[in-house]
Amino acid sequence: MIGISADFDPVHKGHVKLIDKARELADKKNDEVVIYLNKGYSANHAPFFANYEARSKMALEAGADRIVPIEGLHHRLTLAYTVPIRIAMMIEEGVIDYVDAADVSTARIKKYASNFAKKGIFSGIPRKLPNRNVIRWFAVNEFLYNKYNQKLKFHIIPEYKISGDKISGRMIRREILENNMEIPESIGILLPDSTIQILEEEIKKGNVPGERNLKDLSKRLNTYSRANLNNIAHMNADAVNAIVAGRSYKREDQIWASFRMAGYGPVLTRLAVSAAEEDVTRREVFNLIKKYENNGIIPQDMSVEQVIERAWYVSSKSSEGNSSSDAHKMFRNGDRGSDKALYSFDAGMHLRSFEAESLKSGLETLFYVDKNERLCCEMRTEDRKIKSPLKLPAQQVTYLRLLIDSHFIPLRGEIIEKEEGWRVRIFVGDEGLINDNMTKN
Incomplete structure (x- = not known):
């Protein structure tokens, strides 16, 4: 052919x-x-x-x-x-x-x-x-x-x-x-x-021109919480915060303005807006890439695991005093460091007593970056929505922020009870990837 x-x-x-x-x-x-x-x-x-x-x-x-x-x-x-x-x-x-x-x-x-x-x-x-x-x-x-x-x-x-x-x-x-x-x-x-x-x-x-479904798109961008917006593919933290600051949306040019304020170029803006229009999740994109990876169609250097490993490497080098840009260059040049990325780790929270009383083990948790640039989690109990900044070591703060800004690496949180109190366990990627890398580590 x-x-x-x-x-x-x-x-x-x-x-x-x-x-x-x-x-x-x-x-x-x-x-x-x-x-x-x-x-x-x-x-x-x-x-x-x-x-x-x-x-x-x-x-x-x-x-x-x-x-x-x-x-x-x-x-x-x-x-x-x-x-x-x-x-x-x-x-x-x-x-x-x-x-x-x-x-x-x-x-x-x-x-x-x-x-x-x-x-x-x-x-x-x-x-x-x-x-x-x-x-x-x-x-x-x-x-x-x-x-x-x-x-x-x-x-x-x-x-x-x-x-x-x-x-x-x-x-x-x-x-x-x-x-x-x-x-x-x-x-x-x-x-x-x-x-x-x-x-x-x-x-x-009346079939031309084709148009976006602005009704669903604007409703989504006007009503989703930061945590839910962050779960849409190709949204980084800056884009999410620009979208929230720019509400309410009635026209497509208003939406474009918010993405441009977040530093998105025309191509990435179109992709992010299309993903939001169709409510495409990070996990959906992650699974699609993994499918083609497993078939040998996506090269190793573009694999989802490589994106995660790069985020960990950059956070590690940043904690040693290297600039983020230098760390990215070192990774591209083949340096991988000695430590494997964390695919599961725990974070503390700032909870009021009545909020802690509402928690139970296994509660699902979402993540986002608030308007003050703090990493936060959001969870919904039977009687309330709880939002809390996360308490993490500096390297893990950088790592989690890079993952949030990765555009398609999914993050899943689960509330666990430990002797020292409630914690949120953060999982990176899917179950197979988590289990494989926990075994390696």
């Missing part, structure tokens, strides 16, 4: 060139052109302008033979995780040739990609590198060769331009919106006739 992985939102003349190249290869091999079309949320973690059915029609009209949906990924995972999953899916389904477009020679792309493939890390590819997403695809393709003993054969064509400018789907969508949902002539020249026809039909039906 000849594969293309895309959003196609909408299909424009640059996409047609991709399909034409795939069609050329397919006709020589008596094979088919298959589009792996993102469904639900785009590769940039946003709702689609045109729905899956409309984009499928556009791709088929442009010359594709078959459409395969890719769904359930882009409101949960970053590209560093979704690209390996998508490539593995294509290899397993029999795709041999893959078509993409770039303004950099294949030789240069391979040169850039080889370093990332060797490291097994597909996040943090510098923005200054041209066509960095194509570089990521090349790097992942090389990495997965170790699993499948085969890889996609890449066919890179020049990016299609009109009057020297690259065609931008974002610009096409913006111009249609600003033209009161009519396709202006300046945009029409960028689109094949079939796309124009399908888009106009969808606009007439």
Whole structure:
């Protein structure tokens, strides 16, 4: 099969060139052109302008033979995780040739990609590198060769331009919106006739543009406690506190403003907002990554255990006087230290007598960072909600804060009674990971 992985939102003349190249290869091999079309949320973690059915029609009209949906990924995972999953899916389904477009020679792309493939890390590819997403695809393709003993054969064509400018789907969508949902002539020249026809039909039906479920999203962000917000994937402590400070939300731009106040860039904001829209939990993302880890699709350096071990290492080095940035560099350079991370540890609490009387062993506990930057826990007894700052050694304070800011490492708390009083036992990750590492330690 000849594969293309895309959003196609909408299909424009640059996409047609991709399909034409795939069609050329397919006709020589008596094979088919298959589009792996993102469904639900785009590769940039946003709702689609045109729905899956409309984009499928556009791709088929442009010359594709078959459409395969890719769904359930882009409101949960970053590209560093979704690209390996998508490539593995294509290899397993029999795709041999893959078509993409770039303004950099294949030789240069391979040169850039080889370093990332060797490291097994597909996040943090510098923005200054041209066509960095194509570089990521090349790097992942090389990495997965170790699993499948085969890889996609890449066919890179020049990016299609009109009057020297690259065609931008974002610009096409913006111009249609600003033209009161009519396709202006300046945009029409960028689109094949079939796309124009399908888009106009969808606009007439009221299906375009696709929008977020702002009702559920805003209700969630307006009402969830800090602890419950922290349980949503891709929320760090700063984002949670910015969201609480910015309540109440009625418009999407207000939500964006809070994330930007927390230091989130556009891509991470879209991912976090999409996760909040779908109420995606940390555990849900954690389990998804673990599933693909176990299948050999996610490299060791991006595994959930590695994220946890890095948090412990940085907290350990910070307690020795190293800066957090230096500790991260040391970890990336291969230093792992002598101590294994704690996957279970106890914290004290500041409780009033009547609160302590309400507690019982096994009570579930959630964690968050309050507006004063204190690590806290929250629990609900039969008669009240109790919130308390945590009492922990300095290293464990740093460790827990790094885990809270990890975006997808789940934390579970359980109230236990000890001779010295009530404590909250903190569990990191899932039961299997906890048991494995407690055995190791």
